[in-house]
Amino acid sequence: xxxxxxxxxxALLLQPRVFxxxxxxxxxxxxxxxxxxxxxxxxxxxxxxxxSTRGVLRGMHFxxxxxxxxxxxxxxxxxxxVIVDLRRGSPAYGxxxxxxxxxxxxxxxxxPVGFAHGFVVMSDVADVLYKQSAYYDPAVERDIAWDDxxxxxxxxxxxxxxxxxxxxxxxxxxxxxxxxLPFTYAA
Numbered sequence: 001x002x003x004x005x006x007x008x009x010x011a012l013l014l015q016p017r018v019f020x021x022x023x024x025x026x027x028x029x030x031x032x033x034x035x036x037x038x039x040x041x042x043x044x045x046x047x048x049x050x051x052s053t054r055g056v057l058r059g060m061h062f063x064x065x066x067x068x069x070x071x072x073x074x075x076x077x078x079x080x081x082v083i084v085d086l087r088r089g090s091p092a093y094g095x096x097x098x099x100x101x102x103x104x105x106x107x108x109x110x111x112p113v114g115f116a117h118g119f120v121v122m123s124d125v126a127d128v129l130y131k132q133s134a135y136y137d138p139a140v141e142r143d144i145a146w147d148d149x150x151x152x153x154x155x156x157x158x159x160x161x162x163x164x165x166x167x168x169x170x171x172x173x174x175x176x177x178x179x180x181l182p183f184t185y186a187a
Contacts, residue, residue: 001031003038006099008085008092009185011115012038013099014071014108027106029073030131040110042069042133049075050128052121055161058128059118059168060084060144060153064182067113068134077126078102079119080156084144086174087114090185094174096153101128114183116144120155120162143171150175 004013014035016027035041052058059082062068072081081099085092099109101119111117119128146153146168155162 001028001034001038006097008083008095008097008115009090010112011083011097012040012110014038014110016106016108018106029106029108030071035110040069040071044069044071044131044133046132046135048130048132048136052126052128054121054124055157055163057118057120057146057155057162057164057168060116060146060171061118062086062114062116062142063134063137063140064142065140066134067183068132069113070111070117070130070132071108072101072111072117072119072128072130073106073108074101074103075127075129076103077121077123078104079121079123079126079128081109081119082117082153082155083109083111084116084151084153084174085114086116086144086181087183087185088181090114093185094151096151098153098156114185118146120157122156142177143168144174144177145171148173
């Protein structure tokens with residue numbers, strides 16, 4: 001597995017080795033020892049799977065307290081996955097980066113603790129699979145607005161084609177919650 005740095009410190013884009021043949025392909029998408037070689041040492045304790053249709057946007061979510069790191073991949077279809085650095089003192093604080101994840105490129109995005117995460121579905125349907133380093137707990141779940149003008153994520157679909165949940169429609173702007181965020185950047 002190859003690891004590629006991103007413009008946001010500590011986030012990584014991982015490219016598994018793919019072994020295609022006339023039957024299809026095989027790819028190993030998770031091996032703790034290989035991830036540790038790239039500095040990813042969290043114990044992942046929960047797997048999640050979502051299915052969404054074109055235009056569905058889920059995010060921008062994160063967990064407070066100890067936080068939760070994620071390994072995100074798209075098992076079917078194509079998404080644009082976006083992360084935002086929320087760590088106080090980070091040279092990339094408040095900045096976002098987007099990645100196309102698909103069933104063709106098989107890439108895996110490592111989202112460290114202290115980042116908001118979300119995605120929008122670009123294909124007719126997409127299955128998104130992700131591992132978390134902490135169990136889901138609604139008491140620590142938080143979000144920022146997917147359309148926060150200060151963060152200014154450039155989503156690849158027109159606003160009229162984007163479908164979001166009530167929760168995501170009511171999410172606060174980053175400036176409204178910045179003083180309460182527990183994340184700090186460790187250089």
